[in-house]
Amino acid sequence: MKQLFLVLVLMLSANVSFIFAQEEAVEKQIDQIIDQLSLEEKVKMCHAQSKFSSPGVERLGIPEIWMSDGPHGVRAEIEWDSWSYAGWTNDSCTAFPALTALASTFNPALAHKYGVAVGEEARYRKKDILLGPGVNIYRTPLNGRNFEYMGEDPYLASIMSVPYIQGVQTNGVAACVKHYVLNNQEIWRSHINVQLSDRALHEIYLPAFKAAVEEGDVWSVMGAYNKYNGQHTSHHEVLIKQILKGDWGFDGVVVTDWGSAHDTKEAALNGLDIEMGTGTDGLTTSKENAYDYYYLAKPFLEMIKNGEIDESVVDDKVRRILRLMYRTNMDKTRPFGKKANAEHFQVAREVAQEGIILLKNSKSFLPINPETKQTIAVIGENATRMMTVGGGSSELKTVHEISPLQGIEERFTNANVVHAMGYASGPSVYDNVIPSGLDADSLQQAAVDVAKNADIVLFVGGLNKSHEQDCENGDRKGLNLPFGQDELLADIMAVNKNVAVVLVSGNAVAMPWQSKAKAIVQAWYLGSEAGYALADVLSGDVNPSGKLPFSFPVKLEDNGAHAFDELSYPGDGTDQVYKEDILVGYRWHDTKNIKPLYAFGHGLSYTSFKVNNAAVAITNYKKGDSIQLSVEITNTGKVDGAEVIQIYVHDKESSVMRPIKELKSFEKVGLNAGQSKKVDFNIDVNAFAFYDETQRDWNLESGAYQLLIGTASDKIIKTINIQVE
Known part of the structure; x- marks a missing residue:
């Protein structure tokens, strides 16, 4: 047994070494390409050449990058320089369910299958970036774009988006997680200035993006339209430069939403890599190519030439773009893709x-x-x-x-x-x-x-x-x-x-x-x-x-975003303040004791289930420990079915305000009629931490906690008390 273990360790080590060697070789090749590029060619790679593509460099064989709207399928072909459809007859696709439906499955394995299939369709259509998934948080039921997102809970959105991303990218197609960040309404989306606590930002609105980067290894990120603390989010010093590319170590490409760039110097210095859709009429109304007048085009070039911006800034952008290409259209091993076949349907x-x-x-x-x-x-x-x-x-x-x-x-x-x-x-x-x-x-x-x-x-x-x-x-x-x-x-x-x-x-x-x-x-x-x-x-x-x-509220005012004045939603036309803070969705309903019409996690079945036992190995834990929880569930009805066991955490002794409960784990369990099954959970104690604004970091406090085991946020069946040191 020890020998087998040693062989496995050596094999894993060899595989890791091989991957590192490959990445190192790619970075050397990128260095060589950058050395051969003129300044004009570098700048050209940083902005669009059509509605859905950015240019390559023909003389060096560097391809164009082609993008497509998603995330529920590959959009029909758009004309080169207008929003009219091109009228192709071979650009039909499989339409997959909206991401709200995917999130409702509570099934990460199915999310991966979804990602693989939609990625295959994008690959067949010769797309390099699929613009999805969307992981903005469901703050208000009035948001016109909620159907593209994965609900109100940051943990659920994280768990469901990561396998989707990984599935898409198995095809050599980059997923593009969007819209980074706080694009939680469509009204005034292009200019509304969102203000919220650092706690709400880190606990509610950033986690799914963080998971996409750190766990999903997503290759591209799309910026949002709105502002945060006075600066547009598509070229934001804190959100992109410090958090995304700094704290999280994102090594991919940041793409604007179409028309979300607003300033050359901010775009250059605050992490934007490819600018798309900045509202020109392209080739149709100007003597020169109007795409050359994007913020990251001629104005960017002139600032580099006059020394206002260092050339290393554009080199970093080009390095990221080339890295994305080596993962997509310059990867000779990527598969061919498939389109609209029986398997996808x-x-x-x-x-x-x-x-x-x-x-x-x-x-x-x-x-x-x-x-x-x-x-x-x-x-x-x-x-x-x-x-x-x-x-x-x-x-x-x-x-x-x-x-x-x-x-x-x-x-x-x-x-x-x-x-x-x-x-x-x-x-x-x-x-x-x-x-x-x-x-x-x-x-x-x-x-x-x-x-x-x-x-x-x-x-x-x-x-x-x-x-x-x-x-x-x-x-x-x-x-x-x-x-x-x-x-x-x-x-x-x-x-x-x-x-x-x-x-x-x-x-x-x-x-x-x-x-x-x-x-x-x-x-x-x-x-x-x-x-x-x-x-x-x-x-x-x-x-x-x-x-x-x-959550489904009984009336609009029962939703946290709508429980205050207009400054909370939709804002005053200039600013907006998230006054419900971290209490989004069921966190608001539970903590404020407002009964929802239907609660987060609710869903019935044609059979019935019973949670018989729930137990932990020990009840005392410290930072870094993993809680081993077992739950026994039985299908007590007459037909086969599946239930989702949901594990929430309640902090009984927190020094700050915390929600009554927060989702920290779940498992979908299929059971035949009469069947029982023991389900094991491993829950990281560190996940109990809150974002401490005084420390500007996560804080896991000692004290008493409860594990709440249920089948919906309002249907808690078992409670287990634990201590954290």
């Missing part, structure tokens, strides 16, 4: 299945038996509306998108499935929502008439990806459902008591009809296989196992 369906959340199920109303002969009324525009289009830069041109209605019709072949639109929203073009032209009263009356004569009503509503709903460059105006859906539901429920509501959205919504609904399903934007995945769950072919990645 299956991954999309699997993520959708596991991401769907059963919020309510009165008297086991769901699943619906597909063998029963009955009339099922499917009501709602979202039953047929395409959701892969719209939403801003993450919109997709997919090979196919199975609608909820199609999925239900194909699965429930013994039923008489009828559809009524019920309401209509009209299309959205940029910031203009065009009226549908349909009569709202007629649509509503037709839906009520259909509901009267149905055995079951499946209302498929929610939001869509139009302006001021779930869409980039605009926030929602309120928490309630739009287009009269709340009133429509009230009328339907007055004539039929067997109503299940399927919410298609990337955000929490108010539910004034919640008590009368027999079942409520949170379905997200589920991509190409949306209708099939939804039918899988409604029929019971798949047992739902998704968990909420953010």
